[in-house]
Amino acid sequence: xxxxxxxxxxQDVADTRKRLTVTVNGRQCSLMVEPNRTLLEFLREDLGxxxxxxxxxxxxxxxxxxxxxxxPVYSCLVLAVDCQGKDVLTIEGLAVDGRLHPLQQAxxxxxxxxxxxxxxxxxxxxxxxxDENPAPTDEEVREAIAGNICRCTGYVKIIEAIRAAGxxxxxxxx
Amino acid sequence: xxxPRFEYSEPGxxxxxxxxxxxxxxxxxxxxxxxLVKLKQKTITPRALVNIKSxxxxxxxxxxEDGGLSIGxxxxxxxxxxSPLVRDRFGLVAEAAAxxxxxxxxxxxxxxxxxxxxxxxxxxxxxxxxxxxxPPCYKDGGHLCHVVQGSDHCNALFVxxxxxxxxxxxxxxxxxxxxxxxRMPLEDFYTGRGEExxxxxxxxxxxxxxxxxxxxxxxxxxxxxxxxxxIDFAVVGVALLLTVSPEDGTCRDARVxxxxxxxxxxxxxxxxAALRGKALDEGLVRTAATLAAKETHPVSHLGVSATxxxxxxxxxxxxxxxxxxxQAVAGSGSREGWR
Numbered sequence: 001x002x003x004x005x006x007x008x009x010x011q012d013v014a015d016t017r018k019r020l021t022v023t024v025n026g027r028q029c030s031l032m033v034e035p036n037r038t039l040l041e042f043l044r045e046d047l048g049x050x051x052x053x054x055x056x057x058x059x060x061x062x063x064x065x066x067x068x069x070x071x072p073v074y075s076c077l078v079l080a081v082d083c084q085g086k087d088v089l090t091i092e093g094l095a096v097d098g099r100l101h102p103l104q105q106a107x108x109x110x111x112x113x114x115x116x117x118x119x120x121x122x123x124x125x126x127x128x129x130x131d132e133n134p135a136p137t138d139e140e141v142r143e144a145i146a147g148n149i150c151r152c153t154g155y156v157k158i159i160e161a162i163r164a165a166g167x168x169x170x171x172x173x174x
Numbered sequence: 175x176x177x178p179r180f181e182y183s184e185p186g187x188x189x190x191x192x193x194x195x196x197x198x199x200x201x202x203x204x205x206x207x208x209x210l211v212k213l214k215q216k217t218i219t220p221r222a223l224v225n226i227k228s229x230x231x232x233x234x235x236x237x238x239e240d241g242g243l244s245i246g247x248x249x250x251x252x253x254x255x256x257s258p259l260v261r262d263r264f265g266l267v268a269e270a271a272a273x274x275x276x277x278x279x280x281x282x283x284x285x286x287x288x289x290x291x292x293x294x295x296x297x298x299x300x301x302x303x304x305x306x307x308x309p310p311c312y313k314d315g316g317h318l319c320h321v322v323q324g325s326d327h328c329n330a331l332f333v334x335x336x337x338x339x340x341x342x343x344x345x346x347x348x349x350x351x352x353x354x355x356x357r358m359p360l361e362d363f364y365t366g367r368g369e370e371x372x373x374x375x376x377x378x379x380x381x382x383x384x385x386x387x388x389x390x391x392x393x394x395x396x397x398x399x400x401x402x403x404x405i406d407f408a409v410v411g412v413a414l415l416l417t418v419s420p421e422d423g424t425c426r427d428a429r430v431x432x433x434x435x436x437x438x439x440x441x442x443x444x445x446x447a448a449l450r451g452k453a454l455d456e457g458l459v460r461t462a463a464t465l466a467a468k469e470t471h472p473v474s475h476l477g478v479s480a481t482x483x484x485x486x487x488x489x490x491x492x493x494x495x496x497x498x499x500x501q502a503v504a505g506s507g508s509r510e511g512w513r
Contacts, residue, residue: 018182035182035223038210057175058211060405062278071252071281077210078282079203081182082225146404147278 022083024049025093033080039073040064042080043090051091051120062148065121066090072128072147091120094127103127103165112161114152121148126162135166175214181221184228188381192352194224196377202226204248205283207275208291216302226286226379233284235259241387247286247380251336254285264385266339266394266413273398274335275405286380289337289347289360293330293368293437294407295321296476313369321475328368329473330437337364337439338413338431339396345385351378366438389427392417393501395494399486401477408434409478412466412490416449416498423503425449430462430494432487435472442466445491454499463491 017032024047033042040057043049043066052075055063059077066075067089094101103123106112113119122145129136129144136144141162150158185191194200199221203209212218226232232248235257243259254260255272274280274288297305297320298313310316312328319325337360345360360383363372374380388394394415400406411433417426428449430442445466452458467488472480 016179016181034179036177036179038177041176058214059207059275059279065278072278073282074207074278077207079182079206079210079225082203082206082227143277146276 018081020081020084022080022085023087025088025090035079035081037080038076039066039068039078039080039083039088040075043075043088046080049090049092053117053120055117060149061118062121062125062145063118065124065148067124067128070128070131072125074147089124089127091123094123101127103130103162106161106165107158110157110161110164112154112157114150114154118148118150118152122150122158126165129162130166133166136163138163177210177213178216178219180213180223182223182225184225186228186230188229188232188350188379189352191224191226191229191379192350192377194222195379196352197222198376200224200376202290202379204287205250207279207283208287212292212299215300217299227284232381238384243385245285245383245385247284247289247383249285251280251283251285251288254336255280263388264339264343264394266342266396266415267336267385270335270339270396270398270411270413273396273408273411277404279405285336285383288334289340289363289383290372290374290380291332291334293328293371294333294476295328295330295368297321298330322473328437329475330368330371331434331475332364332371332436332438333407333411333434334439335396335398335408335411335433338411338433339394339415340383340385341431341439341441342394342413342415342429343385343388344429345383347380348382348384349374349378350381351375355381357384361439361441364438366436368437371438388415389417391420391426391502391505393498393505395498395501397490397494397497399490407476410434410483410486410490412487412494414491414494414498416495416502418454418499418502422453424451424453425458426451428462428495430466430491432466432470435470435483435487440470442469442491444469449495454495454502459492459495459499462495463488466491 020033021030043052052066053063055061057076059074064076065072141159201220203223203225227248232246234246236244238244251271251274255268261268321329341361347360349356396413398408398411400408413431415429419426428446430445432440445462448462467484472483474480
């Protein structure tokens with residue numbers, strides 16, 4: 001991002017930025033952003049929220065999944081300026097007062113985190129699923145996370161964790 | 175991958191959008207799931223984007239006076255797939271909308287965007303860097319096709335899932351431009367040319383989709399086969415609208431529309447003719463399916479051979495007719511003019 005507000009640098013270049021007011025993890029923020037910035041770049045680079053990951057960057061892997069107004073979206077394929085007035089939830093906003101969200105705890109208890117790269121996207125996708133369907137079947141979980149790729153291929157434990165958090169799965173081995 | 179720079183506007187009205195789109199090198203932004211990928215790969219580098227989601231009421235689904243539906247182009251595929259108005263009477267459209275890049279893309283992509291989807295090709299939908307190793311093809315302004323050597327035209331595939339069911343139902347689209355509105359059957363919206371898939375001109379927006387009330391005693395099916403269940407385009411999509419005579423159960427009319435087999439959505443007219451006026455039985459199902467596979471001329475493309483594609487057309491057509499037939503039998507006697 002070159003140039004400060006008011007155009008101190010490059011006076012002859014028109015400021016093409018737009019004001020974006022958006023609620024991220026419950027807090028409203030208002031920033032000037034370039035129209036060609038994706039929501040993913042906005043979250044990671046402007047707000048420093050690096051939980052949403054960049055991997056395929058073309059809407060195929062799910063690593064960049066965040067919730068916009070409660071719905072899971074690929075943040076690499078959404079313009080930041082397109083989120084005007086919307087409510088964005090990233091993995092950083094899931095724990096409350098240092099207490100992990102039941103899904104996060106279930107992922108730990110079930111060993112559903114291997115390298116961790118897909119985990120934020122998986123957990124947010126699972127949250128959207130459980131918000132709509134609190135007690136999903138195995139099949140429903142598999143369908144919901146079909147848009148998220150885990151390259152460690154640790155799907156079984158992820159599915160177990162999501163079902164446990166929904167109260168329909170087996171308890172974790174102790 | 176960074177998006178290239180572009181001018182960006184959020185018009186408040188359709189008129190404003192049209193005058194912006196009349197300017198050189200301007201593209202519509204709706205769901206963005208196809209457009210932003212192409213921008214990142216520098217497949218296209220438009221000067222300006224016009225976000226039509228800022229126009230009020232463009233995401234509405236309403237019942238029309240004649241019992242049909244009027245759907246705004248900015249309606250998300252998820253909204254279309256879950257709306258009771260669509261699901262209850264136009265189930266094949268709901269099925270198709272939910273099948274586009276499922277499970278995630280429907281939350282972002284729009285119905286209008288799916289209708290305006292560009293032709294898809296292994297050689298065209300690549301990054302600029304990748305493409306530098308090959309001479310430009312027809313779709314990139316060149317004079318050859320990499321898919322079919324020696325072909326005199328572009329072979330980019332028409333892959334939009336929602337279009338075959340909408341054509342089967344006889345849907346119409348409204349194009350709004352700086353000079354006013356044009357209404358046309360959705361079938362006529364497509365050119366059959368891979369380079370320019372639809373008839374939209376600069377300064378025009380697809381502003382409304384109208385589906386007429388389904389004929390009495392009709393039932394519809396959309397079946398999609400893709401290599402992967404999730405986030406994938408169709409190898410073949412088959413839409414069928416079957417109208418049955420309530421007296422004797424014969425097929426009064428059939429509309430069979432295929433996706434992902436040509437540069438445009440394709441009516442399987444020979445299969446339709448074979449079904450029309452006949453008593454439905456297993457022999458007829460097989461005849462219609464064989465005709466559907468024979469009357470198309472798919473090319474080997476996107477990891478799928480032409481032979482395989484033909485087999486899938488045949489199989490899906492068979493399944494579609496059987497399923498519609500079953501739905502018709504189950505529906506008869508339940509209520510007047512069941513759909």
